[in-house]
Amino acid sequence: MENNVTELAASITVIPTIFPRSGYGILAFLMFLNAFFSIFNNLLVIIVTIKYSQLRNPMNIFILNLSFSDLMMSLCGTTIVIATNYYGYFYLGHKFCVFQGFAVNYFGIVSLWTLTILAYERYSVVCQPLGTLKLSEKRGYQLLAFIWIFCLIWAMGPLFGWSSYGPEGVQTSCSIGWEDRSWSNYSFLIFYFLTCFIIPVLIIGFSYGSILRSVHMVGSICEEFRALVMVLAMVMAFLICWLPYTIFAMIIVIDPTVNIPPLAATLPTYFSKTSPVYNPIIYLFLNKQFRECTVAFLTCDQISLRKPEEDSDYSAAPTECRTAVKINQVAPA
Template identity: 70%
Template sequence: MSSNSSSATFYNDTPTAQPTIFPRSGYSILSFLMFLNAIFSIINNMLVIAVTIKYPQLRNPMNVFILNMSFSDLMMTLFGTTIVVSTNYHGYFYLGETFCVLQGFAVNYFGIVSLWSLTILAYERYNVVCQPIGALKLSTVRGYRGIAFIWTFCLIWAIAPLFGWSSYALEGVQTSCSIGWQVRSWSNYSYTITLFLTCFIIPVGIIGMSYSKILISLYKLNRKIEEQGGKTSREEEIRVSVMVLFMVIAFLVCWLPYAIFAMIVVIDPTLYMSPLAATLPTYFAKTSPVYNPIIYIFLNKEFRSCAVKFLTCGHMSLSTLEEDTASVEIVVIPKENQVAPSQ
């Protein structure tokens, strides 16, 4: 049995025209979850953008890719997540076919831009850490050239369905639009396979290679310092390892379901997928704007310090908070364990 892609029909905004392929309570739950997703995504990414613009020390060539990611994530939320909040509330895509195509294009475009921003960021970090002249190569001009490449390269893939190579259409429970990967056609198959290679396999390979080499380089550096009798920062090695682990897991949680379901359609065109199963992959992808800022920005001490100053209008800094915490820790030390300083 084929997928439910044939039911991708646009309905007039009348109660009698609404589809019933999914329980009304299910639409309400999806609307609420996407509402929470949109709120956190907008707050997180707007904070990243505002803080980066306000504090010049954050606008270095490396952070320009993070700023680019936050902007694309914000756009994906505004053009994607907020729309599905409304359409799920209504229980169907009431905005019409033209708006469906525009939404599908925007989500695809900004999603790929965010994905490739993470990929180039990983590669540039590898250059700086593992290559002797990597830090010298990473200039502001190089950073902006990388941004220009990302937006141009991703635009090619986003506009291709507008010219007949695949298409943008309703998906799953019929409340959101994306690439018509459920459509059984050779045009869609070839586009899906090519997009899978260029926007999943290659990025995963670059990210995995880059961060693996960074961890190996950090490990070798610590071993060399220990052999020379120096003291290494084991905490820093653990912090970087945990951060990389979260990066890879978040990336796979976001994009792996989408890639798997798209390829399943290509491998077995006769396989039937329920509307909910066909919807979940793109909804997982829409969660990336929430945790990307947390993983790539808020784990950065310099940014956290600037964010605290920004949120408190300069009345408090991260160093002040740490000093206050340290003073509290000193106060609670039992008296019998204290040693008076020498005079």
């Protein structure tokens, strides 16, 4: 009898944990806050943009696309790690792990390429106002199609054996298998970094470098200058969130023998998941027209009943909100 009990105990699989139980609980709570604000903020941008038709100009469709990709990254990524951290391991199985890794990867690079196109369009407007192709609705949708198809190709690579998706850090979330020590994985990561991080960052750097060299024109393009400040703020927020994670992955590619503790690998992983929170906040504070429409929406248009002298910051009625924008222009504060 005693021998049977010993054999039964030995056959039980113990799920290894890297954090103490309280550590996983803290991660679950932080991810819950992150998911709540990310989903609320991006849904607000999407709903307000759909409700007020004048917000759907060719430039703002990229803001809408950015909010949608950030929302999907939160729904398919952050919400999952709330539950997995609550249990202390990725209990949903390998297929769900692959799904989460694919979704976070896909929507993440869609967000970066959307910001890249926004930065280049600001460059086109400021530095080549006469020689560049004017952004039309048709061209805007063509660029969006390129972003989604191009990023899908790279996100599907690990699904077909070029690298892989698997658990990372403290094993409660999944992503590209950065720690897989194989030449197939290294080759994917090198080309992935080149096309999905380095090239977008170089385009953004070129765009804003050219704009800064044309800073003497600011007096005649003050509205465009405020628009590009908004886009730059979004780009910087995204890069700040994702740069530590990118550096961590590049270290593994450059030096496959390096041993990174799970906790050190986890911090940049979860920090990158906060990026969907910030873009709607930046858009709200730096886009006056969107801010007025948002206030009108949240107050059920009651703001239109106020007299202008009661609150100069929010005196615009919803009717004014619907007519203030200039076509083909992000209307910042």
